[in-house]
Amino acid sequence: MAELNFRRFAEMVEGPVYIAVGFGVLGFQRAQVLRRDLEKRLLRAAANAAAPVAGDIAGRAASHAAEHAAAAAQRAAGETVERLGQLAGEATGRIEPLVADMAGAVSNLAGSLTSNVPDQARQQARQVADEAREVMKEAVAFSRLALQVLKAPASRPNYP
Numbered sequence: 001m002a003e004l005n006f007r008r009f010a011e012m013v014e015g016p017v018y019i020a021v022g023f024g025v026l027g028f029q030r031a032q033v034l035r036r037d038l039e040k041r042l043l044r045a046a047a048n049a050a051a052p053v054a055g056d057i058a059g060r061a062a063s064h065a066a067e068h069a070a071a072a073a074q075r076a077a078g079e080t081v082e083r084l085g086q087l088a089g090e091a092t093g094r095i096e097p098l099v100a101d102m103a104g105a106v107s108n109l110a111g112s113l114t115s116n117v118p119d120q121a122r123q124q125a126r127q128v129a130d131e132a133r134e135v136m137k138e139a140v141a142f143s144r145l146a147l148q149v150l151k152a153p154a155s156r157p158n159y160p
Contacts, residue, residue: 081151088147095143099136106132 106129 085147085151092143092147096140099140103133103136
């Protein structure tokens with residue numbers, strides 16, 4: 001039997017082994033490239049399939065959110081208008097007695113002033129008293145108008 005020379009055998013096999021390892025590395029790299037391409041195609045396909053569903057879900061969510069926001073805004077506006085109406089009613093209720101008291105006081109003051117001053121001063125005092133009454137009446141009328149505006153529905157285009 002022939003004597004085996006391992007050194008010579010190793011030298012003979014060394015080149016083909018390096019070539020086989022090189023091909024193995026090239027094959028592994030090619031498999032990685034194919035895997036990445038497949039991954040990209042699958043992601044694109046999933047995105048294309050999910051886009052209409054996502055758009056529909058986003059549309060529904062936006063519509064739902066808009067409905068709830070509109071309802072909340074309407075409730076808040078109604079509560080605000082109601083509270084403003086209450087405040088305007090309270091203010092009108094407080095202003096009217098004050099106006100009556102002030103008008104009486106102005107009349108009394110004008111009467112007391114007119115008895116102690118010359119005619120020209122009396123006329124001016126009466127004019128001032130009349131103007132004060134008019135201002136008070138306008139203040140009451142304005143507060144009543146404000147109360148009516150607050151109580152009127154928002155859809156009504158013309159206020160009294």
